[in-house]
Amino acid sequence: MIAGNKHRSVWPLVRHGKVVQVSTLPLRTTSGVLPWCIYFLPNAPMKSSSPFTSPAYDLLPADIVATIPKLGETAENPDPTFYLKWFTPDSGFTWYVAEYDPDSGICHGFVIGHFPEWGSFSIHEIRQVRGALNLPVERDLYFNACPSSTITRDY
Template identity: 45%
Template sequence: MSKLIPNTLLEAIPNLYETENVKDPICHIKLFTPDSNWTWYIIEISKEDKNLCFGYVIGHESELGYFNLDELESVRSVLGLPVERDLHFTPTLLSVVKRGN
């Protein structure tokens, strides 16, 4: 169970590989570090472990990839702040998220 994302939101995210043939998938959740430029957009999550995610990551580079919620929960930024969920983010097409960068 993730501290970052309530179960009600996790249930709405597609399972891993469910959107692999979708040209423009939806980013369902936005996670970020409040004092740096790192951001994770969750497109899919493993329904089995509710930990392994696939999504769009913005950091040193911007790329699609896999990441673990457990690892993100342990991350602390330069000022010691934890990763947070953007409470105001609404599910958005990946193409729109990419344009915003």
């Protein structure tokens, strides 16, 4: 372990083929001040760091869209199934999709925002929504299709 020096300088080091930089600038944490910190820097230039390449930004994956009923098909069902969950990671909005029309891009489902409500929303508009930190809407990758009552009963 390399300890920091009194002069608060930065030393570049190479260990096991990786560039390591040890800084003695103080790092404030919730548990106090650390006298130094270590940064691992890549040897090669970084690839695109765009966060919008994650599967979470694919709001309508083809395998799930094929299972979603068309608009109006669940109108008589008192407890339709939600197939997708979208949310804004930097604000309090969540959309649950029960029906979808691929031609118009209109979805019908349950929206939790300022107040919870059933309604229709456009996928084209959802893709343009940004929260307080300018983050786009994401799909919950761990959401499994479920009856709407499992979500709506809490509202």
